[in-house]
Amino acid sequence: MHPENEKYIELSAADFPRKCAEYSRRHFLRTMFAADERELDGYFRVYAVFSPMGEDRFDILTMKLREDALAYGSITPLVPAAHWYEREMRDMFGIIPEGHPDPRPLCLHGIYGDVYPLRRDVTTDDIKKSVDFSREDGYFFMRVKGEGVYEIPVGPVHAGIIEPGHFRFSAVGETIYHLDPRLFFTHKGTEKLFESRGFENGVELAERISGVSSFSHSSAYCMAVERMAGMDISPRAKAVRTLVIELERLYNHIGDIGNMCAGTGFALGYAKGAILKESLMALNARLTGSRYLRGINVIGGVTRDVFDAADDVISTLDGVKTGFKHFMEFLLDSISHIERLEGTGLLSREIALKMGATGPAARASGISDDIRRAHPHLSYGSLIFEAHTYQKGDVYSRMMVRREEAECSFSIIDSLIERRHEGELRMPAGKFPAGGSALGYTEGPRGSVFYWIKASGDGSPLRVKVRSASFCNWPLVSYAIHGNIVPDFPLVNKSFNLSYSGCDL
Amino acid sequence: MWYGDRVNNFQFILILLLSPLAQGIIKKIKAMMQGRVGAPLLQPYYDLARLFKKDMVIPRTASWIFHAAPYVVFSSVLAASMLVPVFSAGQSTGFLAGGGIGVSGTGDIIAIIYTLALGRFFLALGGLDAGTAFGGEGSSREMSVAILVEPSMMLAVFTAAVASGSTNLGVIAGSGSVFFSPAHVLALAAFFVAVIAETGRIPVDNPDTHLELTMIHEGMLLEYSGKYLAIMEWAHYMKQMLLFTLAADLFFPYGIAGAGAGFGIAAAAGLWAGKMLILCFGMALAESTRAKMRFFQLPSLLGAAFVLSALSIITFIMTGK
Numbered sequence: 001m002h003p004e005n006e007k008y009i010e011l012s013a014a015d016f017p018r019k020c021a022e023y024s025r026r027h028f029l030r031t032m033f034a035a036d037e038r039e040l041d042g043y044f045r046v047y048a049v050f051s052p053m054g055e056d057r058f059d060i061l062t063m064k065l066r067e068d069a070l071a072y073g074s075i076t077p078l079v080p081a082a083h084w085y086e087r088e089m090r091d092m093f094g095i096i097p098e099g100h101p102d103p104r105p106l107c108l109h110g111i112y113g114d115v116y117p118l119r120r121d122v123t124t125d126d127i128k129k130s131v132d133f134s135r136e137d138g139y140f141f142m143r144v145k146g147e148g149v150y151e152i153p154v155g156p157v158h159a160g161i162i163e164p165g166h167f168r169f170s171a172v173g174e175t176i177y178h179l180d181p182r183l184f185f186t187h188k189g190t191e192k193l194f195e196s197r198g199f200e201n202g203v204e205l206a207e208r209i210s211g212v213s214s215f216s217h218s219s220a221y222c223m224a225v226e227r228m229a230g231m232d233i234s235p236r237a238k239a240v241r242t243l244v245i246e247l248e249r250l251y252n253h254i255g256d257i258g259n260m261c262a263g264t265g266f267a268l269g270y271a272k273g274a275i276l277k278e279s280l281m282a283l284n285a286r287l288t289g290s291r292y293l294r295g296i297n298v299i300g301g302v303t304r305d306v307f308d309a310a311d312d313v314i315s316t317l318d319g320v321k322t323g324f325k326h327f328m329e330f331l332l333d334s335i336s337h338i339e340r341l342e343g344t345g346l347l348s349r350e351i352a353l354k355m356g357a358t359g360p361a362a363r364a365s366g367i368s369d370d371i372r373r374a375h376p377h378l379s380y381g382s383l384i385f386e387a388h389t390y391q392k393g394d395v396y397s398r399m400m401v402r403r404e405e406a407e408c409s410f411s412i413i414d415s416l417i418e419r420r421h422e423g424e425l426r427m428p429a430g431k432f433p434a435g436g437s438a439l440g441y442t443e444g445p446r447g448s449v450f451y452w453i454k455a456s457g458d459g460s461p462l463r464v465k466v467r468s469a470s471f472c473n474w475p476l477v478s479y480a481i482h483g484n485i486v487p488d489f490p491l492v493n494k495s496f497n498l499s500y501s502g503c504d505l
Numbered sequence: 506m507w508y509g510d511r512v513n514n515f516q517f518i519l520i521l522l523l524s525p526l527a528q529g530i531i532k533k534i535k536a537m538m539q540g541r542v543g544a545p546l547l548q549p550y551y552d553l554a555r556l557f558k559k560d561m562v563i564p565r566t567a568s569w570i571f572h573a574a575p576y577v578v579f580s581s582v583l584a585a586s587m588l589v590p591v592f593s594a595g596q597s598t599g600f601l602a603g604g605g606i607g608v609s610g611t612g613d614i615i616a617i618i619y620t621l622a623l624g625r626f627f628l629a630l631g632g633l634d635a636g637t638a639f640g641g642e643g644s645s646r647e648m649s650v651a652i653l654v655e656p657s658m659m660l661a662v663f664t665a666a667v668a669s670g671s672t673n674l675g676v677i678a679g680s681g682s683v684f685f686s687p688a689h690v691l692a693l694a695a696f697f698v699a700v701i702a703e704t705g706r707i708p709v710d711n712p713d714t715h716l717e718l719t720m721i722h723e724g725m726l727l728e729y730s731g732k733y734l735a736i737m738e739w740a741h742y743m744k745q746m747l748l749f750t751l752a753a754d755l756f757f758p759y760g761i762a763g764a765g766a767g768f769g770i771a772a773a774a775g776l777w778a779g780k781m782l783i784l785c786f787g788m789a790l791a792e793s794t795r796a797k798m799r800f801f802q803l804p805s806l807l808g809a810a811f812v813l814s815a816l817s818i819i820t821f822i823m824t825g826k
Binding site: 150151152153154158159160174261262263264265266267268269270271272275334336337339340344485486487488489490 | 535538539540541638639642707708711713714715716717718719792793794795796797798799800801802
């Protein structure tokens with residue numbers, strides 16, 4: 001019924017918080033979400049997905065909640081990493097985590113009325129009708145009191161061409177005491193939309209959740225659907241996906257390192273990074289027809305074999321590899337730039353662990369967690385590579401983790417191209433089992449991407465939960481910026497490089 | 506010659522008209538260093554023309570200071586330009602010199618620096634008056650930087666003044682008395698750092714950034730639009746060229762017409778243009794190859810400039826050259 005490495009553990013609402021706290025000591029909380037399963041058995045369900053450190057297994061704790069008693073004891077006081085997930089469930093389903101330290105809504109801003117969008121009996125029309133732009137928001141920001149404390153409101157509209165997000169700084173002079181971000185300005189209802197599109201048509205949607213993570217999202221989504229349907233795609237299709245995920249990592253990591261130069265005002269470094277990124281994106285376009293690697297993934301495999309163009313990949317990557325080596329030497333020799341990165345935006349291992357950090361941000365703070373190694377999937381089981389960690393947790397560490405991972409991606413691609421990969425590119429999608437469910441996951445450039453899907457009685461999607469890396473890492477920026485100075489915020493923010501769209505579903 | 510005095514009196518017009526070009530040249534050189542084509546050389550003129558035509562958005566909270574600041578800033582820079590010998594340092598040169606600000610001919614260097622300070626004061630007030638966080642931030646940072654820059658700039662200038670025995674720019678520029686002595690090199694280094702800070706360039710400020718939280722000069726201008734913004738930007742271009750001219754007058758005082766050096770006006774103007782080009786190139790080079798400094802480390806850079814200028818004056822007194 002379930003994929004082999006998923007173990008569901010049914011708990012009562014009374015036991016749930018205690019058990020979660022117990023699990024969180026030796027497990028990573030991967031994601032937490034609710035589903036409206038009333039049409040199957042008359043209950044709402046809450047799921048918390050844990051995976052033990054160092055084992056390829058998912059322990060999924062779950063509990064049933066009756067429609068007239070949608071409250072349970074919040075796990076956030078015991079498992080801080082759950083804080084946004086519980087607020088999200090409150091907004092989207094009306095499930096109340098009692099005792100949650102933060103009573104504010106997360107995803108739905110004040111313009112929405114009393115509507116719980118992800119309940120199955122709520123239609124998109126109901127949601128649209130509830131919107132009233134003149135409604136009082138009632139949102140409040142956390143305040144720092146004291147002499148000389150002043151607030152700097154930034155956004156939601158920014159000077160650069162980026163998505164909307166509001167940042168409220170409480171500062172004394174230039175020193176930041178507290179940052180309270182408010183995101184979710186462009187809630188798109190993606191998860192609701194998944195439910196109406198059918199599993200096969202969900203791929204395009206997954207590709208559009210976050211532009212520069214298009215391929216890791218579509219891979220995780222396809223993987224979830226394939227696992228649910230019990231399909232095992234061919235080694236050749238797996239190798240194509242692995243290679244393209246690494247291409248996505250490459251252009252992101254190299255682009256991110258270049259973008260950090262914009263944060264320090266280092267124009268030459270920024271320009272050099274942009275040139276390297278562009279040659280990778282041009283390669284993407286030649287290989288797949290899309291600079292953002294869209295249109296390759298389909299349920300059951302891939303639409304084209306990028307190994308046909310292996311020569312182009314090899315020659316382009318050779319050039320980029322040399323260019324990247326020189327670029328890093330140039331950056332590391334530029335003392336004025338490196339000086340700005342060292343010791344800036346410290347994220348301690350303890351906080352990263354407690355708050356559920358993922359990706360390069362977690363590894364730069366000494367957490368050796370990489371989904372490619374923790375839960376080998378696609379071709380990763382047959383490849384030898386390491387999780388690259390740094391201990392200090394500053395902007396410099398986050399840059400160096402990206403550098404080492406980019407170098408690692410070059411060699412992963414090399415060894416994939418050396419091998420022969422057999423099998424059909426694409427296998428026909430079978431029937432989707434009624435009530436079936438599965439996780440799909442991968443390690444994207446920003447960190448782990450998780451999808452959890454569940455089919456309803458007729459095999460159509462009942463729930464598609466998307467958990468992007470940005471959803472985990474956004475709250476960390478507030479911790480990393482604490483005690484830094486205001487003009488360093490853009491740099492610290494760039495070192496995390498988070499997506500607004502990726503968490504604002 | 507009958508036209509001599511008039512040319513002298515109107516040499517500030519060169520700064521007024523050519524300063525956007527200097528900005529365009531710096532931008533072009535920077536773009537080329539980054540492997541970009543870059544905007545046309547004349548882009549700053551197009552920008553100013555476009556801004557002058559646009560409507561303005563005025564913050565609701567703005568008082569008369571917000572409206573007055575652009576004019577005060579512009580006229581203070583213009584007034585300072587009138588005191589500076591651009592290419593000619595003859596007697597009774599400088600448009601305002603006849604009005605008594607100058608001692609004999611061109612203006613007094615201290616008067617020039619504090620006329621610029623008046624502009625800066627109103628620029629900062631204008632930033633504060635809009636009532637936004639970024640304006641206030643920019644103003645507070647600008648003043649912090651100003652406190653640190655002013656002493657080193659003054660001391661560096663004094664080296665040149667002591668060497669030529671006068672604080673009058675015409676005398677300094679025309680004296681040719683400052684040569685490449687240790688004191689001269691030290692003062693030049695200090696002055697160069699001060700010019701970088703005054704013109705809002707890397708590593709002190711980043712003129713090309715869109716990141717509001719890191720801005721100094723741009724932060725103060727954030728609420729200005731249309732005509733006011735054009736005036737402010739133009740004033741900033743002029744101030745930049747004025748400071749370049751000051752650097753040329755103080756530290757490369759060769760080839761200034763009218764002070765017995767025997768230079769014709771055309772040759773002197775050409776030489777001035779050459780000096781400007783070299784300074785533009787140096788500025789673009791300095792800006793391209795470095796990252797911006799962390800704000801709290803600026804005092805060490807500007808403190809170092811102060812030490813250099815102090816050393817320069819001590820060296821001069823001890824060695825006598």
